[in-house]
């Protein structure tokens with residue numbers, strides 16, 4: 001599903017240039033559950049943003065289902081993204097002005113799902129994430145754990161083929177965290193490909209393979 005080769009990303013500020021990804025290469029097959037680990041600043045979020053078509057690389061190749069997308073412009077990226085990818089961000093990235101229901105509904109609006117069907121699908125996923133009773137609340141009125149459950153609900157409501165999760169349990173207590181990991185495992189069992197960034201060895205054990213990074217490069221890869 002994904003094949004990156006010598007992927008590069010630089011950030012330039014006035015004084016310094018940071019190499020966020022330094023010729024990074026790996027492959028992820030359809031149906032896999034892969035964990036990405038490594039110290040703070042090693043490029044994990046940068047990688048996920050590029051894999052999620054939110055950002056473009058400065059060099060290298062990125063094949064998505066066999067198609068080269070490294071040079072896609074924003075419009076083409078957005079189009080591919082909305083039909084294929086669900087994103088759980090490190091910070092929840094919920095829209096403050098929208099209710100829980102409306103936040104989760106958004107991806108379905110983008111892909112043209114009709115209002116009646118939207119209601120059924122949003123309620124189904126809110127039920128599953130045990131956040132239905134907060135459907136009319138705004139994000140600021142929720143705890144961190146509740147916000148993350150809404151963020152996961154939003155990522156999965158469109159039944160994406162690929163879920164990218166950036167520390168999905170980072171702000172959760174262990175019981176809420178395990179719930180999120182169980183949900184990701186269920187989705188993976190149903191065929192969804194998952195790439196998850198985590199600092200937690202416990203969470204990484206839910207995956208099939210761990211890719212460890214340092215300074216924008218891959219250092220090891222181990223199959224569990």
Ligand SMILES: Nc1ncnc2c1ncn2[C@@H]1O[C@H](COP(=O)(O)OP(=O)(O)OP(=O)(O)O)[C@@H](O)[C@H]1O
Pocket residue numbers: 011012013018019020038039040041042043044045046047090
């Ligand atoms: N928008 C930006 N402008 C400049 N530098 C950036 C930007 N985003 C990231 N960086 C730099 O790129 C490097 C990689 O950042 P990234 O966010 O990918 O790290 P990370 O592995 O996700 O870290 P963490 O575990 O703390 O989330 C860091 O050195 C960071 O300072």
Ligand SMILES: [Mg+2]
Pocket residue numbers: 044045046090166
């Ligand atoms: Mg990060």
